[in-house]
């Protein structure tokens with residue numbers, strides 16, 4: 001019997017991690033996990049409770065007591081915070097900012113690490129985020145690092161937010177994702193960086209299907225090597 005793999009995807013904002021990760025997982029019949037949703041969900045709770053994201057004690061208490069659930073649906077997943085469906089509230093520029101702010105705190109990352117590792121203990125998982133191949137699963141079977149030009153990534157994110165009817169502007173969106181990338185790359189704990197053994201894919205001039213095809217080929221190659 002072939003052992004099922006752990007596939008790690010990291011990269012900066014709007015590099016295509018969740019779109020490609022979802023499709024790769026579907027093609028492989030694997031579970032897809034978007035680790036950023038956990039930071040966004042806790043950020044939602046921080047805001048809902050009026051907690052100062054810089055208040056360590058309050059943040060630690062919230063991260064230990066908040067129950068975050070991911071419920072699979074036919075077209076993706078619902079994110080529940082203390083049983084309330086907050087899925088539609090998580091992908092706003094404000095939630096992105098709060099998520100990145102609290103994600104730089106080790107008191108928040110420690111419990112997240114446990115949850116994320118537990119979700120993949122049987123393999124057969126595609127997990128994406130910022131530190132999956134470096135910290136969460138340094139032994140992942142296949143690692144990818146997705147990237148694209150900041151202007152292209154900013155335009156992708158802008159189009160997504162505008163399609164949802166959010167009041168956004170292209171230049172501000174580009175600046176916001178670049179500021180968040182800098183914050184994610186320069187933090188002390190679990191900074192965003194390419195793992196030495198990750199396969200780098202620059203999707204600037206690639207369609208999503210082309211990216212997914214490359215990733216599936218790499219995973220299948222590894223699967224074959226393991227079963228040989």
Ligand code: CDP
Pocket residue numbers: 011012013014015016017018019020156157160203206207208209211
């Ligand atoms: O998860 P991450 O923030 O890395 O990016 P995403 O939300 O998956 O992708 C942002 C947008 O770029 C989505 O609307 C994708 O369909 C689009 N896109 C892409 O991901 N890859 C391409 N090669 C072209 C477009």
Ligand code: CDP
Pocket residue numbers: 012013014015017018035036037039040096099100101103104128129130131132180184
């Ligand atoms: O979709 P996008 O790439 O813009 O963001 P996301 O994956 O939802 O992550 C939101 C924020 O959570 C990131 O900017 C990081 O600060 C944090 N994050 C993290 O620190 N580690 C992860 N494994 C995933 C997300």
